[in-house]
Amino acid sequence: MLHGLYRPETPELSERANFLLDLSALALILPGGAKFTHVTGARLLGWKLPNLPEHVPFFVAVRDSKRPRRPGLICARLTHESGGLVVDGLPVEAPEEILLRAARDLGDLDLAIMVDSAVRLGHVNEELMAPVLNSRRPGVRRLARVWAGRDGKAESPGETLLRKFHDAMEVPTRSQVDIVVDGRFVARADLLVTGTQNLHEYDGAGHRRASTHRKDLRRERAIAAASYTRRGYTLDDLLNHPAVLMHEFDSLLGRSHQVRRLRVWRSMVGDSLYSETGRARIMNRWYRSTNPVEWARTA
Template identity: 50%
Template sequence: MTSSTGARQGRDPQEPGIPNPVGAILGEVRTVGHRRVSFGLYRPLTDGTEFEELIRDLHALRLVMPPDAAFTHLTAALLRGWQVSKLPANLPVFAAVHSGTRRPRRPGLLFSRLVGDRPAEMRHGLPGEPAEEILLRVARDLGVMDLVIMIDSALQLGDIDVERMDRLLASRRPGVRALRAAWQASDGRAESGGESVLRMFHDALDIAVEPQAVLRDDTGRRVGRADLLVIGTREVHEYDGAHHRDGRQDQVDLRRERGLGTSYRRRGFTLDDLLNQPATVMHELDRVLGRRHEPARLRRWRALIAGSMYSDAARQRLVNRWQRAVGVVDWRSAA
């Protein structure tokens, strides 16, 4: 079956002028040695990392997208290497096109309208919307916790133009209110999504902290940095995730802790602690800080979790919404 035959049967014709660096094939059924990216769209089978495979799939999908299309929403966030919270399985591909441009209807490909005339920003040879527009689109779907994780990461990578963000937040476009709340709670010093969650936990519990605080011994010599230092105390609070379990990072942490001696008290927190055992952790911290328990703090934190993709219910609501918009979300199994 040739691509022209495929077009006569209702498949999308390949857009002219679109580069095809992954050798994708449109309109021909290929099985052995090929990966099905979408209905009638295949590319050679490869064995790369999850990120590398995503990049190859997006290059292949460009063959059925309008030339002016740009990736956006969570797709563009992943393309930029931003930290994200827990993603649902079979995430659709998000893209945007100018008004009046034909939008191909394909399972798993969700289009929205481009706003303004700013050129796309290229990442890995693929076009994406500017960072502020990506975040605004995400803000219409995701919770504040999800947004803060992404904003922290984008700031850490230098992807956000603060002046453009300020202008966007002064507008009345849909999603601005949620994005503004997340922007005010963000901090570009976080070096991982787990650190962002840990800082938000402390904020919800009214515990003032300094992110990436410089630690010094009794002589004033610098001995390292901490994810969080509780202001006014010698309490060092850190996220115990993959970053701190890395072999090289373990060695750095051990050298730092030997240098600290007993002047600081380190406490480690896992994602399970923060999401599933927050009451236990809150009571422990209240005892350490010598203050009374306030149930409102815990309710505030649980509300953040409930609105985020760490919540099974919230994640399912998103999947249902996207499924209604694009039909079958798992485009690789679409007939």
């Protein structure tokens, strides 16, 4: 799993169980008081994560000056007093600290997915975030910006991305809106465009299954009967055809096109793990934090 650190393969176990075994093995070589952090800690806490590469280093925060140096392991120094959690017997840094460390590497879109998930699970709130956001530590500016636009109602990374696209297009929305007609529940929409009867939703891979597709068709008929219009969007739409969506939104709202809005979105995508340039930037940053051995080839 790491250079010089091995454990028996257990393909019969779930992805979560294998991840816990990896961390348990890694904990054997860590100094006392070490805590898992960054995307490692976030995954341990069950947060939704952005489009991470297949091989991601393990992230640990340690107070000991003697930090282990291994390919695939990034150790950050604990310089501030912070609480922590124990999840499945493994030490995890405080959620607000996890977000701050992630903010130093990831783009706004990537971080927004983590923030939304942490808020939804009740792991962070304004009181917990205040000491971090009021500090001048690295990453605070990005974290504060993303925190200000958080939405704990988002149920998936795709929903967060769709909402952020609407924000970039300056289209006001409400999240997870219940559509009720004559006292009868019709549907819960990912996004309702404010002041309209238009429902915008993220369609992920799960919607392609036959059983799900049949349910979706029945749901769409009920929405149409309630005088609402549903529009579904995919990740490909958001990443590769944003200009088409911008024109659609502008026509819907009866306003002129502003290329500035499109530039804002493309800049956000370009700085994130959802673009080749963003992935290269982040991966190179992580690579420089390890020794010269190629950690991306480790299991």
